[in-house]
Amino acid sequence: MQPSVELQAFLDATIASLGAKDPNVGRNRMRVALVDLGRGDVPPRLAHDHGEIPVYPASVVKFVYLMAAYAWQEDGKLQIDVSDEIIRASLVTHQGEIPSAAAVKP
Numbered sequence: 001m002q003p004s005v006e007l008q009a010f011l012d013a014t015i016a017s018l019g020a021k022d023p024n025v026g027r028n029r030m031r032v033a034l035v036d037l038g039r040g041d042v043p044p045r046l047a048h049d050h051g052e053i054p055v056y057p058a059s060v061v062k063f064v065y066l067m068a069a070y071a072w073q074e075d076g077k078l079q080i081d082v083s084d085e086i087i088r089a090s091l092v093t094h095q096g097e098i099p100s101a102a103a104v105k106p
Helices: 005-021 057-074 085-090
Strands: 032-036 045-049
Touching: 005 032, 005 045, 032 057
Parallel strands: none
Antiparallel strands: 032 045
16 A cells, blocks of 8 residues: 555545534544555555544454455455445545546446
8 A cells, every 4th residue: 555645635635625614623633544445456545634643443443344345356356336326426536536426427
């Protein structure tokens, strides 16, 4: 997994935008990790906010599930159905690009 300048800029802008709408966002020390699992030919990319702060055990479990999902994707056992509008709206990247939810086509 490699740090990504592009994903970091996206995450920083998103957090700043949320902070502008809700002042509680800036007051709380939330920890965010954004992982792009890639397309198979590109290693996963990472961005984080306060990622240097130790995480709680629940976050470790979520990370293990994320890595399992990555392995399942690599093995062809997990396919992301971009035709599902809920999944499509949840996408941060699709095929290595950072799209708007409306722009993602199945």
